[in-house]
Amino acid sequence: xxxxxxxxxxxxxxxxxxxxxxxxxxxxxxxxxxxxxxxxxxxxxxxxxxxxxxxxxxxxxxxxxxxxxxxxxxxxxxxxxxxxxxxxxxxxxxxxxxxxxxxxxxxxxxxxxxxxxxxxxxxxxxxxxxxxxxxxxxxxxxxxxxxxxxxxxxxxxxxxxxxxxxxxxxxxxxxxxxxxxxxxxxxxxxxxxxxx
Amino acid sequence: xxxxxxxxxxxxxxxxxxxxxxxxxxxxxxxxxxxxxxxxxxxxxxxxxxxxxxxxxxxxxxxxxxxxxxxxxxxxxxxxxxxxxxxxxxxxxxxxxxxxxxxxxxxxxxxxxxxxxxxxxxxxxxxxxxxxxxxxxxxxxxxxxxxxxxxxxxxxxxxxxxxxxxxxxxxxxxxxxxxxxxxxxxxxxxxxxxxx
DNA sequence: TGTACATCAGTGAACGCGCGTTCACTGATGTAC
DNA sequence: TGTACATCAGTGAACGCGCGTTCACTGATGTAC
Numbered sequence: 154x155x156x157x158x159x160x161x162x163x164x165x166x167x168x169x170x171x172x173x174x175x176x177x178x179x180x181x182x183x184x185x186x187x188x189x190x191x192x193x194x195x196x197x198x199x200x201x202x203x204x205x206x207x208x209x210x211x212x213x214x215x216x217x218x219x220x221x222x223x224x225x226x227x228x229x230x231x232x233x234x235x236x237x238x239x240x241x242x243x244x245x246x247x248x249x250x251x252x253x254x255x256x257x258x259x260x261x262x263x264x265x266x267x268x269x270x271x272x273x274x275x276x277x278x279x280x281x282x283x284x285x286x287x288x289x290x291x292x293x294x295x296x297x298x299x300x301x302x303x304x305x306x307x308x309x310x311x312x313x314x315x316x317x318x319x320x321x322x323x324x325x326x327x328x329x330x331x332x333x334x335x336x337x338x339x340x341x342x343x344x345x346x347x348x349x
Numbered sequence: 350x351x352x353x354x355x356x357x358x359x360x361x362x363x364x365x366x367x368x369x370x371x372x373x374x375x376x377x378x379x380x381x382x383x384x385x386x387x388x389x390x391x392x393x394x395x396x397x398x399x400x401x402x403x404x405x406x407x408x409x410x411x412x413x414x415x416x417x418x419x420x421x422x423x424x425x426x427x428x429x430x431x432x433x434x435x436x437x438x439x440x441x442x443x444x445x446x447x448x449x450x451x452x453x454x455x456x457x458x459x460x461x462x463x464x465x466x467x468x469x470x471x472x473x474x475x476x477x478x479x480x481x482x483x484x485x486x487x488x489x490x491x492x493x494x495x496x497x498x499x500x501x502x503x504x505x506x507x508x509x510x511x512x513x514x515x516x517x518x519x520x521x522x523x524x525x526x527x528x529x530x531x532x533x534x535x536x537x538x539x540x541x542x543x544x545x
Numbered sequence: 546t547g548t549a550c551a552t553c554a555g556t557g558a559a560c561g562c563g564c565g566t567t568c569a570c571t572g573a574t575g576t577a578c
Numbered sequence: 579t580g581t582a583c584a585t586c587a588g589t590g591a592a593c594g595c596g597c598g599t600t601c602a603c604t605g606a607t608g609t610a611c
Contacts, residue, residue, distance in 0.1 A: 157607065161554065179465060182378040185597060197598090199555040207598065254464065260512065265461050267515035268450065269375060275517035282512055283521075304525055305505055305532045312508030313500075316456065316478055319463035321471035325479075329500055336501045353574060357587065381564060393565090395588040403565065552607080560600075567593075574585080 165203045168193045172214035173221065177262040178255035181211050215266065216277035218259040223284045226258075230292060238292040239338040245310045246334045248327065251317045260285070261314045282307070306337055361399045363389045368410035369417065373458040374451035377407050411462065412473035414455040419480045422454075426488060434488040435534040441506045442530045444523065447513045456481070457510045478503070502533055 171192050175184040186207055187197040204210040226241055233240030244250065250257050260281060267278040289303035296302055313333040317326045367388050371380040382403055383393040400406040422437055429436030440446065446453050456477060463474040485499035492498055509529040513522045 157554095164554080180376070180378065180461065182376065186599090187597075195554090196556055198557060198601090201599075202554055260515075262461055264511040264515045265376065265458055268511075272517060275515060278512075279516040279518060279521060282516060301528045301532055304509075304528045308508035308512065308525075308529055309501055309505040310508065311511060312504035312506065315460040315464075315507060315511065316474075316504065319456075319460045319466075319471060320475040320478060321468060322475060325475060329504075332497045332500045333504050336497055353587095360587080382566090383564075391587090392589055394568090394590060397566075398587055547611105549609105549611085551609080554604105554606090556602105556604075558601090558603105560598105562598090563596095565593105565595090568591090569589105570591105571587105571589075573587090576582105576584080578580105578582085 161202075164193065164195065168195075168200075168203060168210070169214055169217050172210055173218035173259075174255040176211065176214055176266075177218055177257065177259055181215065181263070181266045186210075212271065212273050215259070215263055215270070215274050218263060219277045219281040222258045222260065222281060223288065226285070227288060230288070236338075238289065241289065241292065242306070242310065242337050243334055246313060246317075246330045246337075248330065251314055251326070251330060254318065258311070258314070260311050261318075264311070264315070309333055309337055357399075360389065360391065364391075364396075364399060364406070365410055365413050368406055369414035369455075370451040372407065372410055372462075373414055373453065373455055377411065377459070377462045382406075408467070408469050411455070411459055411466070411470050414459060415473045415477040418454045418456065418477060419484065422481070423484060426484070432534075434485070437485065437488065438502070438506065438533050439530055442509055442513075442526045442533075444526065447510055447522065447526060450514065454507070454510070456507050457514075460507070460511070505529055505533055 168189060172184065172189050175189065175192075186200050189210075190197045190200055200210075204213070226245065229244030230237040230241035232244070245258070254262050260278070263274075263278070267274045285307050286300065286303045289306055290299040293299040293302055310333075313329055317329050320326045320329070364385060368380065368385050371385065371388075382396050385406075386393045386396055396406075400409070422441065425440030426433040426437035428440070441454070450458050456474070459470075459474070463470045481503050482496065482499045485502055486495040489495040489498055506529075509525060513525050516522045516525070
């Protein structure tokens with residue numbers, strides 16, 4: 154085999170990435186060390202050359218998963234040049250996102266786990282929330298209360314994906330995503346006039 | 350001791366209720382059978398007189414937790430007689446709710462678990478979502494698109510509580526809850542006028 | 546450029562603990578007479 | 579109303595498996611000479 158310093162760093166990151174996906178898809182408790190190492194092409198014994206304990210790995214992998222989200226979303230926002238805010242919302246509430254929790258936004262998949270977790274995980278979670286809020290508020294140029302609007306928008310995005318995944322009827326799940334997409338796209342508060 | 354038929358039913362429900370709280374607070378994987386039975390005042394051995402397996406208990410406890418939510422929310426909505434919709438939103442986004450996941454809405458705490466769960470859990474989850482939507486849409490009397498509005502509102506409620514719990518800075522958590530409360534209370538779409 | 550040696554990523558067997566599940570047993574319940 | 583007996587909720591010891599962690603070992607890396 155061989156094992157240079159560069160290879161070690163690569164192995165470490167590979168394990169981190171694999172774990173960050175597994176915990177999003179299956180929760181932070183399920184995947185075992187042997188399983189994770191095997192998927193990285195190694196045996197379980199070498200694990201402790203990279204991480205102090207399972208807990209250490211999970212904590213780092215959670216931070217890894219959380220950090221991954223932003224760049225992804227920035228990219229999807231840029232797809233719709235006329236209305237990047239709508240672009241982001243559509244991408245976030247897309248069925249592909251709902252159906253791919255392993256590579257999806259960790260605010261949804263790791264929310265409950267972070268709530269129970271230690272300070273490290275919560276800090277990573279918060280950082281990710283703040284980044285999203287800045288991103289959304291930044292796209293929402295013309296509004297003065299952009300930050301408040303962004304909080305409602307982000308909450309709705311996260312909640313909608315969470316529920317869309319947990320519901321049994323696929324059509325109902327679709328309806329949820331589509332409805333929230335439509336409502337949020339025209340700004341959380343623009344549309345009115347219908348009532349009153 | 351003694352054990353009449355009535356006592357058996359009571360025991361069963363006690364275990365279910367305890368478990369429904371534990372899994373909301375600590376996740377569906379953590380609490381063990383011995384621990385749960387002890388908290389119900391029993392030893393672990395009798396467990397299988399009530400449930401087929403740990404999985405069976407968790408599934409039923411999840412459904413139990415989900416079902417509990419609605420009645421609670423209906424009550425809090427009625428607190429504010431002038432504007433029951435605002436009453437519900439304030440109760441849902443209250444700090445007491447954020448700080449008491451064990452007895453709080455299971456749509457938040459069990460969302461990720463339900464997404465990974467079997468059909469039974471997903472059906473229970475969906476039922477609860479539908480009940481909430483009906484409740485919110487019902488309170489939102491004067492709007493024709495009440496159902497769509499309810500979907501956005503519920504998504505934002507669930508997402509906001511999930512994030513408020515997972516974030517590290519308590520002040521930021523408070524801000525999130527307060528901001529979303531203020532924004533949602535005046536109807537998701539009524540307020541406008543600020544922009545454009 | 547070549548040789549000897551220390552380092553250390555990765556291997557795989559072994560350990561030990563926690564926990565879900567099983568089982569023989571107990572004693573109160575409640576039914577049959 | 580009282581007595582004998584079957585039922586079964588609850589007990590606690592024991593089992594066994596999975597899994598996190600440890601450890602002696604291997605062999606390639608990369609440094610010293």
